[in-house]
Amino acid sequence: MSFFSDAFHLFVRSMKKLVRNPILVFFSLFQPIIFLLLFTQLFSNLGRFISGGTLTYTAFATAGIVLQNAFSSAFQSGTAVVDDIKSGFLAKMLATPVNRSAILFGRLLSDVFRVVAQTVIILVLAFALGVYPATGIIGYLLVIFTVAFFGLAWSGISLALGLKTKSAETVFGIAGAVTFPLLFMSTALVSLGFMPGWMQNVSNFNPISFAVNAIRNPITGCNLDLTVCNIGFDWGTILQAFGVIAGIGIVTLGATLYLFRKVVS
Amino acid sequence: MPGIVDVSQLVKTYGDGTKAVKGITFTVNEGEFFGFLGPNGAGKSTTIKILTTLLQKTSGSASVAGLNVESDAAKIRKIIGVQNQDTVVDEDLTGRENLVLQGQLQQMHGPAIKERVDELLKIVDLTDAADKRAGFYSGGMKKRLDLATTLVHNPKILFLDEPTTGLDPQSRAAIWAYLKRLNEQGITIFITTQYLEEVDRLCRRLAIVDLGEIVAQGTPGDLKQEIGADSISLGFENSSMNGGDVRTKARQVLEKKFDGVSNIVDSDIGLTVYAKNGSYMVPELVRAFDDAHIRLSSIGVSSPTLDDVFLKHTGKRIRVEEVSSANSRGMFGRRRR
Ligand SMILES: Nc1ncnc2c1ncn2[C@@H]1O[C@H](COP(=O)(O)OP(=O)(O)OP(=O)(O)O)[C@@H](O)[C@H]1O
Ligand SMILES: [Mg+2]
Numbered sequence: 001m002s003f004f005s006d007a008f009h010l011f012v013r014s015m016k017k018l019v020r021n022p023i024l025v026f027f028s029l030f031q032p033i034i035f036l037l038l039f040t041q042l043f044s045n046l047g048r049f050i051s052g053g054t055l056t057y058t059a060f061a062t063a064g065i066v067l068q069n070a071f072s073s074a075f076q077s078g079t080a081v082v083d084d085i086k087s088g089f090l091a092k093m094l095a096t097p098v099n100r101s102a103i104l105f106g107r108l109l110s111d112v113f114r115v116v117a118q119t120v121i122i123l124v125l126a127f128a129l130g131v132y133p134a135t136g137i138i139g140y141l142l143v144i145f146t147v148a149f150f151g152l153a154w155s156g157i158s159l160a161l162g163l164k165t166k167s168a169e170t171v172f173g174i175a176g177a178v179t180f181p182l183l184f185m186s187t188a189l190v191s192l193g194f195m196p197g198w199m200q201n202v203s204n205f206n207p208i209s210f211a212v213n214a215i216r217n218p219i220t221g222c223n224l225d226l227t228v229c230n231i232g233f234d235w236g237t238i239l240q241a242f243g244v245i246a247g248i249g250i251v252t253l254g255a256t257l258y259l260f261r262k263v264v265s
Numbered sequence: 266m267p268g269i270v271d272v273s274q275l276v277k278t279y280g281d282g283t284k285a286v287k288g289i290t291f292t293v294n295e296g297e298f299f300g301f302l303g304p305n306g307a308g309k310s311t312t313i314k315i316l317t318t319l320l321q322k323t324s325g326s327a328s329v330a331g332l333n334v335e336s337d338a339a340k341i342r343k344i345i346g347v348q349n350q351d352t353v354v355d356e357d358l359t360g361r362e363n364l365v366l367q368g369q370l371q372q373m374h375g376p377a378i379k380e381r382v383d384e385l386l387k388i389v390d391l392t393d394a395a396d397k398r399a400g401f402y403s404g405g406m407k408k409r410l411d412l413a414t415t416l417v418h419n420p421k422i423l424f425l426d427e428p429t430t431g432l433d434p435q436s437r438a439a440i441w442a443y444l445k446r447l448n449e450q451g452i453t454i455f456i457t458t459q460y461l462e463e464v465d466r467l468c469r470r471l472a473i474v475d476l477g478e479i480v481a482q483g484t485p486g487d488l489k490q491e492i493g494a495d496s497i498s499l500g501f502e503n504s505s506m507n508g509g510d511v512r513t514k515a516r517q518v519l520e521k522k523f524d525g526v527s528n529i530v531d532s533d534i535g536l537t538v539y540a541k542n543g544s545y546m547v548p549e550l551v552r553a554f555d556d557a558h559i560r561l562s563s564i565g566v567s568s569p570t571l572d573d574v575f576l577k578h579t580g581k582r583i584r585v586e587e588v589s590s591a592n593s594r595g596m597f598g599r600r601r602r
Contacts, residue, residue: 016362096342
């Protein structure tokens with residue numbers, strides 16, 4: 001089937017490009033790692049307020065940092081597509097019998113692979129800092145799965161923006177503008193109870209909060225409001241997050257597919 | 266017999282209202298080396314994009330190898346090689362990787378790709394640089410690599426949009442020589458270029474487009490013949506002599522004694538005279554000027570060139586961008602991708 005082989009070859013191309021431009025990986029990993037090493041130290045006293053002292057702040061924040069990383073790396077996806085459009089490489093591919101959908105699928109595959117690889121790096125670093133997975137290896141696999149799923153949906157925003165505007169600057173600009181507001185008004189770096197009332201309301205509707213909560217539970221083993229911390233998997237929280245991510249994914253990837261068809265035809 | 270490229274009443278109007286192609290009709294025969302010429306903005310690239318299935322036409326019909334460019338697009342893509350006007354190679358991949366990827370996208374398989382890639386690297390003289398990233402290639406090397414990627418799958422028809430623009434003379438000559446060999450092997454070549462001398466030497470037929478319409482087509486020989494006249498350039502020894510300007514006097518002589526002259530224009534050194542069978546006129550000209558005491562310093566006859574053809578049909582001289590910065594982007598000018 002040419003769909004799978006084409007997607008695979010284009011996936012390999014993307015990975016080669018990524019490895020040969022390590023600066024891109026560096027940029028998207030830099031911030032999460034600084035957060036993991038410094039931010040968590042700066043706010044280490046927060047741990048006491050957040051969970052009544054059962055969790056260190058580092059253990060709490062790891063989920064948020066994992067998500068932050070997925071957020072920023074997925075947001076680079078659209079710029080790669082813009083590059084291919086601008087350089088004429090997309091047109092060059094389109095003049096061959098390559099499977100059209102495979103071009104998009106190969107792209108998404110490499111985005112997911114990249115998010116997963118970066119997540120593993122962060123989890124290993126966190127482990128070195130004393131964050132042990134409360135739900136064991138299964139829990140971490142679940143974390144990685146959730147992050148991959150989130151990364152896929154989030155790539156969709158970036159890809160759609162790139163395909164619509166055909167401008168890498170716009171994609172970067174929008175990514176930069178929304179990253180911190182979305183991250184800070186979510187449960188990524190502080191617990192819900194720690195926020196002022198109005199922000200709690202925002203956070204409750206913020207998709208980032210849903211995804212973070214679903215990642216945090218397997219790492220910490222705590223319930224949603226962090227009052228009990230040996231409950232194992234909190235499937236209610238996890239499945240709710242899957243629902244939210246799927247909703248986002250359908251919209252963003254749907255838009256991407258639609259815009260891609262328009263560019264390709 | 267239908268041609269390998271058949272275009273009839275083809276129209277393309279872009280979304281912003283630009284009428285790039287206004288109903289052109291032409292045919293390219295199988296095995297032909299076909300030149301598609303025209304000034305900037307004439308609609309050459311637009312036509313190529315439609316023929317290579319990259320752009321949708323507005324109306325009219327176009328087929329390649331008997332296949333409809335819209336309904337049979339997938340089949341067409343398997344038998345054509347396409348080189349864009351802008352050089353397109355993936356600068357993060359090596360030359361070899363670029364070629365291999367192209368083979369994979371053309372649905373070829375491992376061993377066949379490897380063999381073909383090695384062969385092509387040799388042909389375009391990139392074997393030594395094969396495992397260097399294309400981003401480090403010079404402009405000429407990138408152009409050659411780009412050309413090679415269009416050939417991986419042994420296409421029947423090559424569509425080349427200015428494949429030698431911006432190259433130094435040696436690379437240009439090498440590419441034209443290679444295209445000639447490909448054509449001799451039976452590959453049909455559809456090419457746009459600004460290099461009329463090469464077109465004259467290599468293209469069996471050509472079409473000239475201007476402002477979206479075909480203004481002339483035929484063999485280089487026929488088109489030149491249509492011009493009808495050779496140009497005779499006359500140089501005079503002293504441009505002002507007693508009794509008036511030498512040019513005026515020479516004009517009088519020409520107008521009185523030579524019926525075959527179709528046009529006379531002033532030139533830097535004297536006059537340029539257009540006439541049928543110019544070389545046969547030379548002895549008489551010399552005698553007539555001698556009798557009139559006009560002393561010639563030089564006389565030269567040249568038959569019409571494609572430049573004259575181009576000028577006649579488009580009112581413009583073809584632009585030739587001289588060797589651009591293409592070569593100067595070496596190690597340090599690598600573009601980010
Ligand atoms: N995507 C587009 N949208 C609108 N107008 C376009 C587009 N592409 C080309 N044009 C216009 O269509 C006309 C023909 O362009 P085209 O690129 O086909 O010319 P060309 O003959 O290849 O010229 P050149 O020798 O400069 O390459 C030009 O007026 C150009 O500005
Ligand atoms: Mg052009």
